């Protein structure tokens with residue numbers, strides 16, 4: 001029972017192979033097996049969004065995904081991959097400039113939701129921006145500065161940054 | 165770093181490539197537990213509310229569960245369709261607008277991307293936001309095993325508290341809903357502590373048609389007031405053929421409050437839920453007099 005599973009994924013643009021029990025949460029594979037500790041665990045129950053990453057273009061919470069369900073060749077983007085993209089760097093700078101982070105614990109997940117939203121290149125509005133972050137809880141900022149940071153980044157979003 | 169076993173880490177994971185292959189695995193003497201988006205199952209296992217199954221059968225990769233197809237006056241939604249896919253599907257937007265509203269309120273973006281309609285149904289929670297809609301859309305649940313397929317009307321599928329008409333060797337394959345008839349209107353309302361990521365205190369859906377001020381048809385369902393989501397047959401029978409007047413609305417409100425037998429729990433009291441059941445029905449009927457489109461929407465409301 002429960003043999004180890006091997007997967008090769010493209011994580012933040014790099015090919016990585018990893019072996020794990022298939023029921024292991026993607027969060028644990030990222031943090032413990034691959035030492036990508038930028039992704040955080042808050043609740044472990046899908047409520048807080050601190051563990052948010054992008055898998056094959058889809059925004060997911062990695063605490064609720066059995067890593068064995070992620071197929072070979074999948075493209076995964078974590079907070080560590082942000083700075084490799086123009087849009088990601090823009091977002092980071094915007095979060096900093098607007099003072100959008102306080103304790104910072106929610107930010108690795110929050111900013112993945114921001115990146116996912118903006119990189120889709122769809123029309124934006126304040127309600128859309130807010131709703132896109134509804135799955136991310138922040139206990140510090142009251143969200144206003146985060147919304148400002150996202151709106152500011154949206155204005156200068158690089159045209160080339162299509163799908164994540 | 166020392167690693168403790170989390171959630172379903174000790175479980176085996178089966179990854180069938182097709183539905184027939186999955187059904188063959190489900191036919192084994194000790195069938196595996198289906199795993200779709202994991203937004204209920206993983207949470208229950210992590211929280212210790214459920215023993216991690218020895219074997220999980222992943223449904224995510226099955227092509228047969230993914231489609232959404234329109235035919236005549238119905239839309240068939242594969243059990244593996246996610247809330248996000250349903251919400252953005254062109255035919256569903258037109259034919260089942262109340263479903264779009266209901267799935268739009270499930271969790272945040274991540275949960276909508278992961279969670280499936282099949283998982284919502286199989287989870288069988290009386291607080292689920294999808295079953296009440298399926299009741300007013302006269303949905304039929306399609307379940308399959310290696311022995312064949314069964315088509316079960318949603319009313320019969322929801323048996324009791326967390327009890328559904330699904331055998332251990334069966335999978336939910338699809339849900340087929342009747343599209344909103346010409347000239348009819350449907351809407352929805354959820355009351356919870358806040359808009360996103362909150363379990364409902366009470367929620368309801370309606371689908372009705374009113375011609376020249378007379379109620380031609382009216383279906384209404386409520387969630388979180390009984391062990392399963394329910395229709396309100398007494399209210400519906402009373403309304404058909406009546407003029408849409410204040411007297412009619414007041415009597416429907418009274419009947420709705422009287423006909424539900426909710427419980428008190430951590431999220432709300434029985435008295436509050438009875439009262440709100442009546443108010444929801446009043447609101448649904450009043451929306452016709454105002455002539456506004458579609459849904460009443462969601463409301464944060466503390467009890």
Ligand SMILES: Cc1cc2nc3c(=O)[nH]c(=O)nc-3n(C[C@H](O)[C@H](O)[C@H](O)COP(=O)(O)OP(=O)(O)OC[C@H]3O[C@@H](n4cnc5c(N)ncnc54)[C@H](O)[C@@H]3O)c2cc1C
Pocket residue numbers: 045046047197198199200201202203204205206207223243244269270271272275278279280281282283284285286287291292293294334335336337361362363364
């Ligand atoms: C943060 C958060 C917020 C949420 N908010 C809401 C909300 O507002 N409203 C709401 O209604 N729900 C909500 N939910 C609950 C949940 O998202 C839904 O019930 C969800 O759609 C379940 O689908 P799933 O694919 O994730 O199911 P899973 O967790 O994969 O499975 C759930 C159960 O169904 C079984 N199962 C799944 N698919 C099938 C199938 N095809 N055939 C047979 N059995 C099957 C599994 O064995 C399991 O027992 C929320 C969950 C979280 C974590």
Ligand code: FES
Pocket residue numbers: 040041042043044045046047048049050051052061062063064
């Ligand atoms: S840790 Fe995954 S959502 Fe909170």
Ligand code: FES
Pocket residue numbers: 100101102103104105106107137138139140141
């Ligand atoms: S900055 Fe502290 S939780 Fe968001």
